[in-house]
Structures are given as structure tokens and as C-alpha cells.
Amino acid sequence: MTPRERIQVAYELAFFPPRLNGLWNRVRDGGTVSEEESKALDDAARLHLALPEDCHSQRALERLALFQAKSRAFGMPAFVRGVRRRLGRPALTDSAVPARLVRDIALPPLARR
Secondary structure: OOHHHHHHHHHHHHHOHHHHHHHHHHHHOOOOOOHHHHHHHHHHHHOOOEOOOOOOOHHHHHHHHHHHHHHHHHOHHHHHHHHHHHHOOOOOOOOEOOHHHOOOOOOOOOOOO
């Protein structure tokens, strides 16, 4: 997985409920999670931290803030923490989103009926 792909996966795990739900179903059913997916899950948890002060892209920062705000309606921060806890991932020591994760990433569209 390239660094760009890992950031895309992290954004989807952090802010796209079907992606995180799919990972959770696999974990719950006893499936395995690759090391790359585990690192992306760690980055997904970091994406829910406070916004960084040293960001070079205002547009990407605004998009991240919007994703954070909208994800609260789905309980995504707690869901990410719960999956990480189930996988035995170590606690995060970061206090803000690392600047390397602030990217103008698009999410897949949610299916509508």
C-alpha cells in the first residue's frame, strides 16, 4: 500500500461508516487485519484529534473540519476507538492531527435509496 493509499484508507475508516463497519464485521467474525490496515486505523483515530496549527492547505483543513463535524452524528470517533481497543492497538500519544494527514481527500458517495 502506498502512503497515498494508506491516507485514503485512513480517511475512509475515520469518516465513511460503511468502510469502518466492514472492518469491524471482519474483526468480530475472527478475521485478520493486515499491519497496513492497522496503521491506517491508527491514522483514522488521529484524524479525530484536534486540528493542527501548522497546516499549509486551508482547503484541506476546512474539509477535515467538516468531516470531523459530520462524523459525530454517526459516533465515528468512539467506533474507531472501540475497534482499535478490540485489536489491542496502543494508545495514541498525539494531541492534534499530524500535518502529514491533512489532505484534500474525497470520500466515496453514500448509497441512497
